[in-house]
Amino acid sequence: MKPVSEAAPRPATDQSTSDPAEPAGDSGWRNAVMSELSRRHFLRGAALTGGGFLATTLAACAPATPTPRWTYGPIGVPEPAGSPTPAPATPVPSAAASATPAASAAIPPGFSASDVDARQVVRRYLGNLVPALEGIFGATTFGKLGEILAVADGYPELSQKPAFMQVGQQLTLTDLLAPLTPEIVDGVKVYRLTIEEVSLKIDELRPPVEALGYNGQVPGPTIRANEGDRLRVIFTNKLKEATTVHFHGVEFDDFFQDGVPFVTQLPIVPGETYAYEFTVKSTGSLMYHSHHNATDQVGRGLLGAFIVEPKDNPIQYDREYIWVSNDVLGGFTINGCGFPATVPILAAVGERVLVRFMNEGVMMHPFHSHGFVMNVVARDGRPLGSAAFECDTLGVNPGERWDAVITADRPGVWAFHCHILPHVEGPSGMFGMVTTLIVVPEKAHVDAIVGALLA
Numbered sequence: 271m272k273p274v275s276e277a278a279p280r281p282a283t284d285q286s287t288s289d290p291a292e293p294a295g296d297s298g299w300r301n302a303v304m305s306e307l308s309r310r311h312f313l314r315g316a317a318l319t320g321g322g323f324l325a326t327t328l329a330a331c332a333p334a335t336p337t338p339r340w341t342y343g344p345i346g347v348p349e350p351a352g353s354p355t356p357a358p359a360t361p362v363p364s365a366a367a368s369a370t371p372a373a374s375a376a377i378p379p380g381f382s383a384s385d386v387d388a389r390q391v392v393r394r395y396l397g398n399l400v401p402a403l404e405g406i407f408g409a410t411t412f413g414k415l416g417e418i419l420a421v422a423d424g425y426p427e428l429s430q431k432p433a434f435m436q437v438g439q440q441l442t443l444t445d446l447l448a449p450l451t452p453e454i455v456d457g458v459k460v461y462r463l464t465i466e467e468v469s470l471k472i473d474e475l476r477p478p479v480e481a482l483g484y485n486g487q488v489p490g491p492t493i494r495a496n497e498g499d500r501l502r503v504i505f506t507n508k509l510k511e512a513t514t515v516h517f518h519g520v521e522f523d524d525f526f527q528d529g530v531p532f533v534t535q536l537p538i539v540p541g542e543t544y545a546y547e548f549t550v551k552s553t554g555s556l557m558y559h560s561h562h563n564a565t566d567q568v569g570r571g572l573l574g575a576f577i578v579e580p581k582d583n584p585i586q587y588d589r590e591y592i593w594v595s596n597d598v599l600g601g602f603t604i605n606g607c608g609f610p611a612t613v614p615i616l617a618a619v620g621e622r623v624l625v626r627f628m629n630e631g632v633m634m635h636p637f638h639s640h641g642f643v644m645n646v647v648a649r650d651g652r653p654l655g656s657a658a659f660e661c662d663t664l665g666v667n668p669g670e671r672w673d674a675v676i677t678a679d680r681p682g683v684w685a686f687h688c689h690i691l692p693h694v695e696g697p698s699g700m701f702g703m704v705t706t707l708i709v710v711p712e713k714a715h716v717d718a719i720v721g722a723l724l725a
């Protein structure tokens with residue numbers, strides 16, 4: 271296998287259609303193979319002699335015997351034995367214990383400690399959004415919210431950023447997964463991504479998990495293009511293990527771009543740079559993800575959204591929210607985080623919110639919108655046209671993408687979650703695949719909230 275140089279990326283077709291025994295016009299190929307073999311021998315030698323390196327190398331080479339990882343529960347509930355999530359050096363405090371001493375000591379009449387925990391995760395989810403809502407919703411509404419959360423306690427989260435901002439998520443709220451800007455080279459849109467290990471915080475109060483990401487993030491940056499574009503997507507593998515990338519839902523003319531190891535290409539080995547090149551015909555909500563040891567690699571975060579704007583009849587919307595679900599790494603997540611560190615959807619009254627559900631997990635999740643009907647307009651990137659339908663609970667199978675438009679016609683804080691209840695709520699409150707749709711009266715309020723969060 272020949273690494274593709276950064277300076278002159280070689281489309282995978284060059285490699286895949288070549289005779290590996292005698293690659294025409296590529297005299298360096300065999301040297302590259304020998305060099306790579308030598309490097310692997312070095313790695314093996316190093317593994318036998320280096321203590322810390324030994325552990326990491328062996329871990330990377332461990333057989334793929336995935337341990338069930340859909341065990342992410344409420345804060346304070348111990349992980350079952352065998353969970354890959356590293357044990358914290360000190361016990362994770364219960365949500366109640368992380369509140370002020372006065373608040374945690376005072377359990378309201380009729381409440382249990384679990385009820386206090388359940389309230390606490392919502393306090394963490396909203397953080398200092400709560401005082402920001404006072405001038406937006408008005409005294410009466412805010413008074414009720416304040417009573418529900420016991421704002422009068424003066425709990426510390428009132429002055430703290432919401433949990434989703436404490437885990438390093440890139441904040442734009444309505445376009446969470448910032449797109450990657452391509453270079454234009456001879457009319458080709460060139461995207462560059464690294465594939466690397468990432469220390470991922472699913473929630474600030476939990477120990478980080480050893481994840482894998484594209485460009486250091488989970489999900490990877492969104493790749494956006496237009497129908498008919500010629501794309502060259504160049505990946506550099508900085509992992510200790512091989513991988514490949516599959517563009518999910520794309521109809522390729524050249525099947526060697528399909529990213530399946532030993533079917534359409536050799537694995538991209540550590541240190542190698544590999545280019546996929548194709549003209550985009552498929553449109554809508556697509557994905558890209560690992561197709562090598564995928565239970566583990568996708569489960570640990572090698573996934574991202576790939577969105578192709580069609581030439582004709584694009585979906586009409588005012589705001590967009592990409593919702594990539596996963597259920598392996600660290601449990602039940604939306605865009606790499608579990609409640610309360612999930613990002614709320616913000617919209618103003620009257621706006622149409624496009625939610626692009628993308629399931630990168632290994633099980634189906636029925637996502638349920640409180641308060642609003644979802645108008646489902648596309649499945650797997652394909653417009654449903656006259657077959658569009660309405661629902662408030664939408665099952666999304668692994669690998670599927672569904673596009674739903676919600677018209678946010680009433681203000682409020684509306685829950686939005688998977689309806690397999692063990693994925694979202696336990697005795698100490700909500701966790702996992704939960705977020706909210708926060709509808710405010712005016713567009714300017716959305717800007718004000720974002721401004722306040724970033725201040």
Ligand SMILES: [Cu+2]
Pocket residue numbers: 602634635636688689690693703
């Ligand atoms: Cu679920």
